[in-house]
Amino acid sequence: MNVAYPPRNFETDLAAIEGFADLLKTGFQNPEGIRGTVKLHVPEMPEHGFIARYDEELHIERNDLDRETDTFVSIPIDTIKRIFWEFEYLDFRDPSIIGTIEFSGNLGYANHLAKACLRPSNFTLERFKSVGQLHKAKGYRELTKVEYLHQPTQRQILEIISESRPVVITGLEPSPPCKDWTIDKLAEKYGDAIVRVRSATQKQNMREFVQELKEFMANPYDDIVEGFVKPYTEGASLPEEMWPDFGPLFFDREDFIPPQLWLGAVPTHIPTSSLHRDPRCGFLLQVIGCKRLDLYSADQEDLIYPHKAYNNYQPCWFRPEDPDYSVYPKAEKAKCLQVTLKPGEMIVQPAGWFHQVYALDSPNMSVSYFWRY
Ligand SMILES: [Fe+2]
Structure with a gap:
């Protein structure tokens, strides 16, 4: 209920x-x-x-x-x-x-x-509330650096999650082998895979998407509306045929919600994902190019104006990339924790951290997994 x-x-x-x-x-x-x-x-x-x-x-x-x-x-x-x-x-x-x-x-x-027209479940409301209390008790608002861990064990990952600490994991090679991917290689290997469905009449497979991506990169435009026109897959389902190459790590596949694909080109001054938070722990694997994540601890909720209508993704009205402090005055006090993710690295981002993501170069590709629990 x-x-x-x-x-x-x-x-x-x-x-x-x-x-x-x-x-x-x-x-x-x-x-x-x-x-x-x-x-x-x-x-x-x-x-x-x-x-x-x-x-x-x-x-x-x-x-x-x-x-x-x-x-x-x-x-x-x-x-x-x-x-x-x-x-x-x-x-x-x-x-x-x-x-x-x-x-x-x-x-x-x-x-x-x-x-x-979205509404949160009790699970989500409870999760955000408890994470907010934990972040406050731990003083995460004052964090200035994200920790790095080389080839951690599953036990270490569980510890990170229970403490709600974001951590970048290195040393994942050679599995998955994500250092040598290019968009041409993706188009060649997964040409027929459906990577984006935009409407009843618009579907794109990898081959078509990569073509659009190349055209965009040759002649980029700035007029971009979230969810519709940027040549970016925005977390579309990772086609099943791609799962073996970008499979989840540390836990079984069943422990994760089906993976999402973040592939495309977005100008560096526009966030690929605008400021929001998720109620589940996310594992984001960087495959092509670099991404920057700007993180805000959950106890700063009141400072960044989250939406009241949301479900498994709570966006914020405040936009750090174009801040309007006359409309969102409390946001001036918000403290941001930045980290850059390179190909082959993965961030473990425990539930409830607000985050905004930028593609630092194009083309850019990441795969994300949400831990079910
Ligand atoms: Fe997210």
Whole structure:
């Protein structure tokens, strides 16, 4: 049972749409006062769609549905119900979700709205609370360096996790053999593997993705919206055929949630993952290029403005890469712990640490694993 928002059983499709609108409204935040409109179109019941208008709050409007909006989102009734029932663990990158939704117009607004319909589970709420207390007791806010460990044992890893200390692991070679990968080698070995599903009509395999990546690197652009247009796989599922080359270490495969792929090119001043935290311990293996992680201890939660609507990924409104202290004044006091990850290194990042990630060079590739427990 979720304390933040109870799931409901809908008697009718119309009730499901109303429940969904309520979910959006109660999860919506807009600290920067962005103004915009998104039309939510339900193909099976077009007359029961609605327009979500951003103000300080979210307004659900049902009159004049034909008017022009900044963003258009078409979402089938079954997907609406699924979102409602699964908000505790829903991942919009799941092809069976994203593959049913059509977008056009301002995709940033759709992204903003998508985040409003998530809710944390009790597990996540409890985890963040206990980690916050632990970080405070340990004084992790004052840490200035991330520890390095060469070829640690499983026992040492368990100790790191229980103490919630981030640690970089070295000496992983030759297994997995991640020092000599290139994007050409990936395209050659895994050309047909699906690496990104963006909508019902857009899917990319490795060969196509690498081609897009090369075109981007030849002519990079800065206009990038999280989740949609950057040539970056953003934690898409690692195709199964790639698992043997980038398999998890230290524990059995069953101890991890299926791995995620972070492959692509992102300009160095734009974070590849914006400031957020995860409720499970993450293992991030760096394969191509370097990544920098900016970490904030969990006891600094109040200083960096985390979203109230989230599930297995809690984003922050405050953006360290473009700080606006007039909107987020407490963030001036936040202390950041930086570390750079080189190919062949892996960071163990215990649950609850806020982090922002930058690709220091392109192309760039990492594989991440979340420990289940
Ligand atoms: Fe993360």
